[in-house]
Amino acid sequence: MTTILDTLQSLEDRCGLIPFITAGSPSLEGTREALKLLDASGADIIEVGLPYSDPLADGPVIQQASKTALQQGMTLDKLLQLIEQVSTEIKAPLVLFTYYNPVLARGISIFLQDIANAGIKGIVIPDLPLEEADYVSTLCFHLSLELILLITPTSSDVRINNIINKSHGLIYVVSSTGVTGVRNNIQSSMGEFISNIKSRTNKLLILGFGIAQVKQVEQVIQWDIDGVVIGSAFVKRLENPDCTEGLNDVRHFCLSMRKAVVKSSTL
Template sequence: MNKPVLVSFLVSGDPNPDATLKFMKTLDKYSGVIELGIPFSDPVADGPTIQAADVRALSNGFKIAKSFEVLEEFRKESDTPVILMTYYNPVFKRGIENFVINAKEAGANGLIIVDLPLQEATEYREICKKHEMGTVFLAAPNTPEERLKISDEASTEFLYLISTFGITGARDTFEQMTFDFIKRARTTCKGKICVGFGISKGSHAESLIEQGADGVIVGSAFVDIIKNYGDSEEALLKLEELAKELSDGIEKGYEKRNK
């Protein structure tokens, strides 16, 4: 990532694997990174929108292996970086090294394991390094300075800044706390920083990039479209429309930052 990017999140298998592949291809036009969530039965960090998407995918019998297959198909047409997002239980059950190898073979560039604390991630990080798999860790506005530095060093792709306290979900506005956090991270961190949780409009993206973020992560706003329009042409049009709005906002924010 040289210029700021849009990181677009989808839940794999929502509402079906073929639709996910079409959605990925549609968002690819405006996305610098695609984050593909592996459905999980207890997604504690996610709000109702993404939880419901996980339920829809799992209710259709979706399995982890299918996420790898979707990514393999996407890789036939695109080299856009893909980060797989999951929770530790499915990784542990499959075996950390086995999971990382499977993800790498499918074409993943990195992994986010939302509920794996940094202090307990030594083995996971070593395995990722061994197989050249990127890592992404998360930091919140109340993350202490020293931990922020360590999280930055541990994140080989980018550090995921949680914009606020709580769970995922679209919001109307952001508090000053979010902008202060970006500025603090920009000063403290050496790697890329991307901001997620609550971003749903071009104006959001513009303001966060202007403050110094290297990317914005958008999930619930895209998943809401999929919930409302399902596997349809209308969904593809709405996804592309929002992705363009966000991309334009990123560009405006970058221009303001560099004036």
């Protein structure tokens, strides 16, 4: 697999499509099939959520998916074993979304080494204290892991500048306040917020939280972002009791979103 930055920088006429799925939902085998299917259906990068018992940044859809996965015995070791097998079969770089406690419980250095060895190319830790980001960032850098820090609409100017300085080459902009989940609208003021960030840095920007519809993707790509993260809409489709039907729904949805990320100047 190529790196996350290489992947996004290679896209000339569109922004990157970044689906999110929860590992182990609806099953370990379902996750395996979903990763391969998303890769074949136009995903540029795939974000995989490690199930956690207290997912504070996640909305009800992903919370339920995490609960189901944990009840079925999903663990980090099982996910790493799966990634080791699948990462050689797909071209989309994989990003791990995890809370900080599982990282601390395993040991920061060991955790990062293990995910890098498995084939993970980037990591998002939404509750990583900024004061501890330097140590994690240094470890990630030496392991060729992209540490992706988050900027929210409520971040202060000082915090935004700190995140810009501590980020490797990619920053995750949260499109709304609150937890993840499907929303009907993305505030137009986000365009100004993104412009403000872009005026301070040349690092790449991806946008996520609440993006679930084609019209929203068509709206946000006008802000010249480099990638769109879509989570709950994919996770919900994978919850279908009929796994084959759910995967087919995911494929059609991914293909529709792939068409939506083409920038208007090329239409």
